[in-house]
Amino acid sequence: MPEVTEYAPGTPTWAELGTPDLEASKRFYSGLFGWSTYTVTVDTLGDYEMCTLGGPQGPQVAGLQPMADDTLPPSWTCFFRTAGIGASADAVLAAGGRELTGPVQVTQFGRMALFADPEGASFAVWEPDQHQGAEVAGEPSTLCWVELACRDVDRARAFYGAVFGWRAAEREYYGPTYTNFKIGDRAVAGMVRMDEQWPPHAVPRWTPYFEVADCDAAAALAAELGARVRVPPSDIPPGRFAIMTDPAGARLGVIAPARRR
Structure with missing residues (x-):
């Protein structure tokens, strides 16, 4: 572990x-x-x-x-x-x-x-002080990524660069240009532009992603447990991911990293 x-x-x-x-x-x-x-x-x-x-x-x-x-x-x-x-x-x-x-x-x-x-x-x-954060990573059921959805990506790049010292690097993952925020050579977070495919009432937000062994199985299980799958399992270079809202309406993502294939 x-x-x-x-x-x-x-x-x-x-x-x-x-x-x-x-x-x-x-x-x-x-x-x-x-x-x-x-x-x-x-x-x-x-x-x-x-x-x-x-x-x-x-x-x-x-x-x-x-x-x-x-x-x-x-x-x-x-x-x-x-x-x-x-x-x-x-x-x-x-x-x-x-x-x-x-x-x-x-x-x-x-x-x-x-x-x-x-x-x-x-x-x-x-x-x-005594609590650093999540005590384990890199395995199923742990936090593995965080992603910002916003409309003004240029303003977000400037803001988070000023606050955290992040450097923005564009990646063509799917549809609109995707931004990786980096510290040095390490990608620490992502950003997607909220384009016309997003509902007009959708608000900018940060979304956590949790690692899973099988994205399709996790999305199906989540639906059985009462979640609503918003983005069905889909392939991108880092792995196979899905986005859902839990039974209360909170948004999260799951991803089976490509390194596990």
Whole structure:
């Protein structure tokens, strides 16, 4: 099991679901990914569900939390490592973003803050103490990619370059030009332009992708468990992927990496 003990600044570290029905979400993700959960009480956040692989004592891979505001849609939040929350907040504001929450001390685990980019896509930054982020990667049921969907890709490239030091590299994967955000030579996130094929009411957002062994089987199982498959299993150079919304309406992707074929 490929353990992760440290994340470089600017890389994705964690994914957290805000859900209106915690028990239903636990059942769905347990059925889809085989996750177990246990509850952690955090002074600043209330009860928080840690998702693990291989039983409750296994490595932590994601988080679930009841939604504090039921006027907002259920969603996954993608977290990125920062070397300093204050500096990240200054960079976000200077580049045209907004601070939504924070900074917040999460007991002994670390500090977080929640921001929105210039188009309104929300994301979080994490400055760790005892909790670095997901403790395992590179195997099924773990976070493997994060992707921004937005309309003004040039503005997004400038914003995230200023906030995280990302370099944008275009890739022709499918349909519109796809952007890989890189730190050095390593791709850490992706971006797709929301063109006319997207519904007019669709909002810019970050979406987490979780690795699976078989994309078709995972999409079929998700549908049986109550998800709605938005993009059916499709091939791209990195692997075979699908995009869905879970029974509560939160968007996520699954991908079977090409390296496993």
